[in-house]
Amino acid sequence: xxxxxxxxxxxxxxxxxxxxxxxxxxxxxxxxxxxxxxxxxxxxxxxxxxxxxxxxxxxxxxxxxxxxxxxxxxxxxxxxxxxxxxxxxxxxxxxxxxxxxxxxxxxxxxxxxxxxxxxxxxxxxxxxxxxxxxxxxxxxxxxxxxxxxxxxxxxxxxxxxxxxxxxxxxxxxxxxxxxxxxxxxxxxxxxxxxxxxxxxxxxxxxxxxxxxxxxxxxxxxxxxxxxxxxxxxxxxxxxxxxxxxxxxxxxxxxxxxxxxxxxxxxxxxxxxxxxxxxxxxxxxxxxxxxxxxxxxxxxxxxxxxxxxxxxxx
Amino acid sequence: xxxxxxxxxxxxxxxxxxxxxxxxxxxxxxxxxxxxxxxxxxxxxxxxxxxxxxxxxxxxxxxxxxxxxxxxxxxxxxxxxxxxxxxxxxxxxxxxxxxxxxxxxxxxxxxxxxxxxxxxxxxxxxxxxxxxxxxxxxxxxxxxxxxxxxxxxxxxxxxxxxxxxxxxxxxxxxxxxxxxxxxxxxxxxxxxxxxxxxxxxxxxxxxxxxxxxxxxxxxxxxxxxxxxxxxxxxxxxxxxxxxxxxxxxxxxxxxxxxxxxxxxxxxxxxxxxxxxxxxxxxxxxxxxxxxxxxxxxxxxxxxxxxxxxxxxx
Amino acid sequence: xxxxxxxxxxxxxxxxxxxxxxxxxxxxxxxxxxxxxxxxxxxxxxxxxxxxxxxxxxxxxxxxxxxxxxxxxxxxxxxxxxxxxxxxxxxxxxxxxxxxxxxxxxxxxxxxxxxxxxxxxxxxxxxxxxxxxxxxxxxxxxxxxxxxxxxxxxxxxxxxxxxxxxxxxxxxxxxxxxxxxxxxxxxxxxxxxxxxxxxxxxxxxxxxxxxxxxxxxxxxxxxxxxxxxxxxxxxxxxxxxxxxxxxxxxxxxxxxxxxxxxxxxxxxxxxxxxxxxxxxxxxxxxxxxxxxxxxxxxxxxxxxxxxxxxxxx
Numbered sequence: 001x002x003x004x005x006x007x008x009x010x011x012x013x014x015x016x017x018x019x020x021x022x023x024x025x026x027x028x029x030x031x032x033x034x035x036x037x038x039x040x041x042x043x044x045x046x047x048x049x050x051x052x053x054x055x056x057x058x059x060x061x062x063x064x065x066x067x068x069x070x071x072x073x074x075x076x077x078x079x080x081x082x083x084x085x086x087x088x089x090x091x092x093x094x095x096x097x098x099x100x101x102x103x104x105x106x107x108x109x110x111x112x113x114x115x116x117x118x119x120x121x122x123x124x125x126x127x128x129x130x131x132x133x134x135x136x137x138x139x140x141x142x143x144x145x146x147x148x149x150x151x152x153x154x155x156x157x158x159x160x161x162x163x164x165x166x167x168x169x170x171x172x173x174x175x176x177x178x179x180x181x182x183x184x185x186x187x188x189x190x191x192x193x194x195x196x197x198x199x200x201x202x203x204x205x206x207x208x209x210x211x212x213x214x215x216x217x218x219x220x221x222x223x224x225x226x227x228x229x230x231x232x233x234x235x236x237x238x239x240x241x242x243x244x245x246x247x248x249x250x251x252x253x254x255x256x257x258x259x260x261x262x263x264x265x266x267x268x269x270x271x272x273x274x275x276x277x278x279x280x281x282x283x284x285x286x287x288x289x290x291x292x293x294x295x296x297x298x299x300x301x302x303x304x305x306x307x308x309x310x311x312x313x
Numbered sequence: 314x315x316x317x318x319x320x321x322x323x324x325x326x327x328x329x330x331x332x333x334x335x336x337x338x339x340x341x342x343x344x345x346x347x348x349x350x351x352x353x354x355x356x357x358x359x360x361x362x363x364x365x366x367x368x369x370x371x372x373x374x375x376x377x378x379x380x381x382x383x384x385x386x387x388x389x390x391x392x393x394x395x396x397x398x399x400x401x402x403x404x405x406x407x408x409x410x411x412x413x414x415x416x417x418x419x420x421x422x423x424x425x426x427x428x429x430x431x432x433x434x435x436x437x438x439x440x441x442x443x444x445x446x447x448x449x450x451x452x453x454x455x456x457x458x459x460x461x462x463x464x465x466x467x468x469x470x471x472x473x474x475x476x477x478x479x480x481x482x483x484x485x486x487x488x489x490x491x492x493x494x495x496x497x498x499x500x501x502x503x504x505x506x507x508x509x510x511x512x513x514x515x516x517x518x519x520x521x522x523x524x525x526x527x528x529x530x531x532x533x534x535x536x537x538x539x540x541x542x543x544x545x546x547x548x549x550x551x552x553x554x555x556x557x558x559x560x561x562x563x564x565x566x567x568x569x570x571x572x573x574x575x576x577x578x579x580x581x582x583x584x585x586x587x588x589x590x591x592x593x594x595x596x597x598x599x600x601x602x603x604x605x606x607x608x609x610x611x612x613x614x615x616x617x618x619x620x621x622x623x624x625x626x
Numbered sequence: 627x628x629x630x631x632x633x634x635x636x637x638x639x640x641x642x643x644x645x646x647x648x649x650x651x652x653x654x655x656x657x658x659x660x661x662x663x664x665x666x667x668x669x670x671x672x673x674x675x676x677x678x679x680x681x682x683x684x685x686x687x688x689x690x691x692x693x694x695x696x697x698x699x700x701x702x703x704x705x706x707x708x709x710x711x712x713x714x715x716x717x718x719x720x721x722x723x724x725x726x727x728x729x730x731x732x733x734x735x736x737x738x739x740x741x742x743x744x745x746x747x748x749x750x751x752x753x754x755x756x757x758x759x760x761x762x763x764x765x766x767x768x769x770x771x772x773x774x775x776x777x778x779x780x781x782x783x784x785x786x787x788x789x790x791x792x793x794x795x796x797x798x799x800x801x802x803x804x805x806x807x808x809x810x811x812x813x814x815x816x817x818x819x820x821x822x823x824x825x826x827x828x829x830x831x832x833x834x835x836x837x838x839x840x841x842x843x844x845x846x847x848x849x850x851x852x853x854x855x856x857x858x859x860x861x862x863x864x865x866x867x868x869x870x871x872x873x874x875x876x877x878x879x880x881x882x883x884x885x886x887x888x889x890x891x892x893x894x895x896x897x898x899x900x901x902x903x904x905x906x907x908x909x910x911x912x913x914x915x916x917x918x919x920x921x922x923x924x925x926x927x928x929x930x931x932x933x934x935x936x937x938x939x
C-alpha cells in the first residue's frame with residue numbers, strides 16, 4: 001500500500017496497488033461523511049482551485065465539498081467572465097493560479113490532455129476532473145470503490161458498460177481501472193459508438209444488449225451525451241432506447257444480484273427505465289456518496305498523506 | 314417555547330408558539346451579528362446547500378452568511394450550467410445533493426410546492442427560500458421579528474400590506490404570520506391584484522390607499538414584480554404610483570409612529586417615494602439585518618437546537 | 627510607520643509613509659503564503675463582500691484568497707442576476723450589504739469614483755478594486771512592493787510605463803505611488819493615449835519607445851484594453867505591436883538588469899513578445915504572488931492592525 005504521486009492525471013498510468021490505496025483511503029473518509037461533524041483538518045491552510053473550463057456543477061460541487069471537509073480553502077474559477085475569455089492562454093491562467101500559492105488545481109477541460117499539459121510546468125498538484133473524451137479518473141475510482149464495497153471484490157466480476165463508449169471519458173477510465181483490478185469488461189452499444197478496436201485493450205465488444213447483460217454482475221450505464229456526438233453516429237433517442245435502453249423486460253433477464261450503476265445525471269426513460277433507476281439494485285446515489293469519499297482520499301494522498309493508517313491515528 | 318420540526322416549508326402550518334420560538338432565538342443571534350467576531354460553532358461540520366433554481370442574490374447571500382456565521386460549510390448551486398439544464402429532474406438533483414451528505418437544502422424555485430415536494434423524500438432539512446407565488450417563510454419571520462422588536466408586540470397592531478398581493482409569496486407568508494400572532498391585517502392594491510377572496514383568510518381588503526394606511530401601525534410595501542404579472546393586470550408603472558404609491562402627501566396623513574417596511578429591492582419613485590425610503594420611519598435596512606438573525610435561528614432550530622436558552626449556555 | 631485609514635480608495639491621497647506601511651506589512655504576509663499552513667486568524671468572524679459590478683476573475687480571486695487566509699468569511703456578489711439588474715441603485719445595494727454586518731466591501735465598478743461614493747455613507751471599510759479609468763490602488767501597491775523587493779528601493783529608479791496611459795487606472799495609481807516614493811516616471815505610448823498633460827503630474831512623456839526604455843530600471847507594460855478604447859484612438863493591434871510592443875530587438879537595447887512588469891492578463895505577441903514574458907527579467911508572476919500579500923496587508927491594516935510589528939507577536 002503506497003502512494004508517491006503528485007498528480008492524478010489518469011487511471012491508465014496507475015498500478016493496481018495505487019488504485020487499491022485510493023480505495024482503502026476512501027473507505028476511511030466515507031466514515032467521516034457519516035459523522036455529525038463531517039470535517040478533518042488534514043488540508044487546513046491549503047488552497048484548492050476548481051479550474052472548470054468546461055461547465056459541471058455536479059463534479060465541481062463534489063470536489064468543493066471534499067476540499068471543505070478537509071478544511072482547505074477553495075476557489076471556484078469558471079471560464080465565464082474570466083481572463084481565458086480575454087484571450088489568456090490556459091498555461092498563463094494556470095501559472096497565475098499557482099502564483100497565488102494554490103496547492104491543488106482541479107481541472108475540467110474539453111481538450112484531452114489538458115491536465116497532463118499543466119502538470120508539466122506546475123508545482124501545484126493537478127487533478128483531472130474530466131478532459132475531453134480522454135479520462136475522468138475520480139469517476140472510475142468511485143465506480144470501482146462502489147463495486148468493491150457492495151460485492152466485496154472487483155477481480156473476476158463481469159462488468160458491462162453500456163452506451164456511448166467511443167466518446168466517453170467515464171468509459172475509458174473505467175475500463176482501465178476494471179482491467180487493472182482483474183474484472184472482465186464487456187462493452188455494448190451502437191456499432192458506431194462501440195468499435196471493435198476496444199478489444200485490443202482486453203475488453204469484450206458486443207452490439208447485442210441482451211447478451212451483454214445476461215451474465216453481468218455490474219451494468220454501468222453511460223449518459224447519452226447529445227452534446228459530444230456527431231449527428232451521423234446516432235439516429236434518434238427513441239431508437240437508442242429501443243435497442244440499448246435498460247428496460248424492465250431486459251432487466252428481468254439479468255442476474256438476481258446484478259448492480260446497476262450510472263455516473264449521472266440520468267436521462268430517465270432514455271438509457272434507463274425510470275423505475276429501474278430507483279429500484280434496490282440501482283446504486284446510483286451510493287456512487288455519489290462514494291465520489292465524495294474518493295475525492296477526499298485523492299486530495300489527502302496527493303497532499304502527502306500515506307494512506308488510511310495515518311488517518312486513523 | 315418549543316421546536317420539533319425538521320423542515321421550514323411555510324408559515325401556514327406553524328403555530329404561534331413555533332413562530333415565537335423562532336423570534337426569540339433570532340433575538341439571541343442578532344446579538345452575535347453585533348460582536349467583533351460574528352461566529353458561533355453551532356453548525357460546524359454541517360453542509361448547507363443553496364439550491365436556487367430561480368435567481369436571487371439577496372436572499373442567497375443572507376442564507377449563505379447565516380450558514381457561515383454558524384460555521385457550516387456552504388455550497389451554492391444555481392440553475393445556470395447545472396444538471397437541471399441537462400434535463401435532470403428536481404427530485405434527482407435534490408437526491409444527488411443529499412447523497413453528498415447535505416444536512417440542509419435551502420430551495421428557491423418558481424414552482425409553488427417545490428420545497429414540500431422535496432421534504433417528502435429527503436432526509437436533509439428543507440428550507441423554503443421562496444416558492445412561486447406561494448410562500449417565503451423566512452421573509453415573514455423577519456418581518457414580524459422587526460415589528461415585534463420595534464413595537465414591542467405584534468398582537469393588536471394594524472398592519473397594511475400594499476401592492477401586488479395576489480402574486481406575492483411575501484404577502485401570503487406575512488398574512489399567515491401576522492394573523493397567527495394576533496395582528497389586524499389590511500390588504501390594499503389594484504382590484505385585479507387584491508381580490509376579495511383574501512377576506513376569507515381574515516384580512517380586510519380595500520382598494521383605497523388613503524383609507525388603508527390611515528390607521529396603520531405598519532405599512533408593508535411590496536415590490537412591483539414586473540416579471541410575474543400578466544399585462545392585463547397592470548396598466549402602467551406611472552398609474553400604479555399615482556394610485557397606490559407611498560408618496561409624501563399620503564405619508565403625511567398616517568399615524569406619527571407608523572413604520573414603513575419593504576422586502577426589497579425597492580423601486581424608488583414607484584411603490585415608495587425615494588425620500589420616504591430613507592426617512593426615520595423606514596425600517597427597510599433593519600429588516601435586512603434581522604433577516605440574517607432569523608435565518609441563523611431557523612438553521613439552528615432545524616439542526617436540533619432547542620431555543621435561545623441553549624445558545625446562552 | 628502608521629495607518630489610521632478606514633478605507634483604501636486611491637493612491638493619490640496616501641502619504642509616502644502610509645504606502646511604506648502597507649509594503650512593510652505585506653512583506654510579513656508574503657511569508658505567510660510560503661508556510662505549509664497559509665492562514666492567520668486576524669479577521670476571524672469578519673465578513674468581506676466582493677462587490678464586483680464589472681467582471682474580473684483575477685482580482686476577485688486574489689481578494690477572496692487574501693480574505694480566506696485571514697480567516698474572514700467571504701461573499702461574492704456579482705452584477706449578473708443581482709438586484710442591480712432589477713433596477714436597484716448602487717447605494718441601496720451597498721447599504722443592504724452593510725445591513726448584513728459586512729465589515730469590508732471591496733468594489734470594482736466601471737464608474738470612476740464609485741468607491742469614494744460608497745465611503746461617504748457606509749460604516750464598512752471600502753476597498754477600491756478598480757474604478758473606471760480612475761485608480762486601482764492595490765495594483766500599484768503590489769507593483770511598488772515588487773520593485774522594492776527586487777531592487778531594494780524605489781526612490782531614484784527610472785520606471786517606464788508603456789501603453790495606454792490615458793484610459794488606464796493601473797497607470798494612474800502607479801504614477802501616484804511611484805512619484806510619492808521618489809521614482810522617476812516616464813510614460814510612453816501612442817500620442818492619442820499618452821497626452822502631454824501627464825507632464826503636469828511630474829512625469830516625462832515621450833512617444834519614442836526606444837528612448838523611453840533605454841535607461842529604464844523597470845518597464846511596466848499595460849494591457850491593451852480593447853473594450854475601453856474608442857476606435858479613433860487606436861489604428862490596429864498589429865500597428866501597436868510594431869510601434870510600441872516590447873520585442874526582442876527592443877529589449878536587447880535595455881539595461882541588463884531591467885525588470886519587465888505587467889498587470890496581466892498578458893496579450894502574448896501584442897504588447898510583449900511571448901518569449902520575453904517568460905524570460906528571467908520578467909517578474910509578472912511574482913507580481914501575482916505579491917498581490918495576494920499586499921491585499922492581505924490592506925485588509926489587515928483597515929481592520930485596525932497597526933503594522934507588521936503586531937503581526938510578528
